[in-house]
């Protein structure tokens with residue numbers, strides 16, 4: 001079985017986001033970019049399936065600007081076998097919407113024939129939490145989202161999902177789309193020799209047009225603003241003072 | 253213009269708070285029909301019919317809907333979609349599982365975690381863990397969206413809408429429910445509680461997390477946790493507050509042994525009053541706290557429990 005993992009290049013989760021003063025968006029020029037943290041977890045899970053003998057090839061795919069090559073190389077260094085880059089934009093500020101990403105991924109799935117797609121639960125830039133579900137819909141496949149445990153067994157998979165009340169376990173038919181939650185695993189770091197080896201692994205380049213997918217956004221961005229800032233509070237010197245303050249404002 | 257609001261139903265019972273908050277946002281877009289899809293929907297449907305401003309309630313009864321499996325519920329919603337311009341649900345884990353699937357089947361984009369309705373096509377939503385607010389205008393013929401409940405007040409309960417039973421859609425049979433592991437608790441629900449007490453990695457162990465729970469019980473509060481506390485096994489996953497956990501906006505939020513990473517702030521910075529207790533005076537949580545106490549939590553919390 002082949003496993004396909006979509007990986008997105010996003011602003012590093014440690015970087016303080018700056019909204020541009022003209023309201024046109026968030027400043028992404030010259031900031032540190034990394035693989036979406038959930039996608040690292042997805043890549044790790046795919047590699048573990050291969051190590052367990054349940055998958056024979058791990059293919060990673062990224063859609064966006066040319067620079068997403070670096071993200072794909074990181075996934076290759078972790079242990080993915082080959083990569084596909086689908087160039088769909090040339091400005092780093094242009095985000096490709098989940099619906100268009102899902103359409104491109106559907107075409108990649110049809111070309112590659114994986115038995116499982118593991119995506120991240122959510123991209124930490126647009127916070128959409130949508131692509132895996134959309135891809136599953138377009139393919140008519142089963143979906144197991146927000147997975148904290150995945151057990152693939154032949155033509156079914158058992159998935160434990162993180163839901164509002166706790167955990168839910170479901171059994172889904174393969175082929176399937178799974179999205180990785182934070183506690184699915186702890187991703188490995190790429191070792192230096194593996195980083196060197198990854199440079200030689202195959203990385204195919206395509207364009208959105210190759211797949212006949214129109215990436216024109218359905219949501220026009222009218223403006224991007226900074227949220228209202230909280231005004232600075234005070235430090236209290238003791239528990240007594242804290243209790244007095246809370247009583248004063250009627251909070252307790 | 254007609255709106256279809258997907259009710260949040262847990263174990264056959266209407267999650268009235270989440271549904272009523274999404275209803276407030278939905279009412280701004282048009283006449284609201286509520287869909288209750290469950291394995292025995294009549295009780296939840298009657299509860300939904302009482303919410304102020306609901307025009308009618310549709311009740312779809314099928315075993316396949318009882319556990320919120322995405323594929324059959326999405327197919328049901330799509331089968332009804334022709335009559336509505338807006339399809340809306342509270343931004344719960346269940347709706348986040350289902351609505352993007354609905355949107356893709358309708359060939360439209362989904363709008364996740366909407367925090368503001370500007371007009372029927374223009375919406376506000378947070379991005380980058382709430383560090384920016386984007387206003388977007390949809391060009392799609394139908395708008396499919398989840399509503400962030402923490403930003404809207406709940407609609408009242410003095411309505412009396414008619415309830416109609418509708419047929420279930422075909423079940424594609426792609427997935428089966430196995431089990432739920434849900435802890436029941438007498439504490440208020442995290443996303444609707446007036447007070448939330450959250451513990452972080454600073455609490456140090458699962459055993460010591462009882463201290464956080466004791467403070468919460470003293471205040472009649474819900475208990476929350478940081479990701480680090482959940483990952484370390486001090487607290488269950490459904491207590492996680494933040495960018496990828498629950499978003500809360502209580503009257504009072506008490507953060508104990510939590511540093512204040514942006515991913516955590518994303519889930520609680522709209523709380524009315526924030527209290528931070530942390531032994532590191534440089535901890536970023538103090539930048540959003542109304543009242544900060546620099547102290548060791550193992551002395552401060554027992555004292556606080558005693559003096560409240």
Ligand SMILES: Cc1cc2nc3c(=O)[nH]c(=O)nc-3n(C[C@H](O)[C@H](O)[C@H](O)COP(=O)(O)OP(=O)(O)OC[C@H]3O[C@@H](n4cnc5c(N)ncnc54)[C@H](O)[C@@H]3O)c2cc1C
Nearest residue numbers: 452453454478479480494495496497509511516531532549
């Ligand atoms: C993709 C992604 C998503 C994430 N989503 C979330 C999310 O939804 N929610 C979330 O919370 N995090 C999330 N995180 C994690 C986040 O980045 C932080 O790692 C996490 O919030 C830190 O938790 P913490 O504050 O409990 O731990 P730490 O940062 O380790 O802070 C512990 C604090 O406890 C204090 N402390 C220690 N001992 C004591 C004591 N005895 N008395 C008083 N204070 C003490 C310390 O001074 C310190 O400030 C996410 C991260 C990523 C990458």
Ligand SMILES: Nc1ncnc2c1ncn2[C@@H]1O[C@H](COP(=O)(O)O)[C@@H](O)[C@H]1O
Nearest residue numbers: 006007063119120122123128129130131
């Ligand atoms: N441009 C992209 N390229 C590759 N994968 C993507 C892209 N956008 C989204 N994904 C995948 O879909 C997941 C969810 O993203 P989103 O729906 O945007 O929150 C991510 O974690 C990735 O696995």
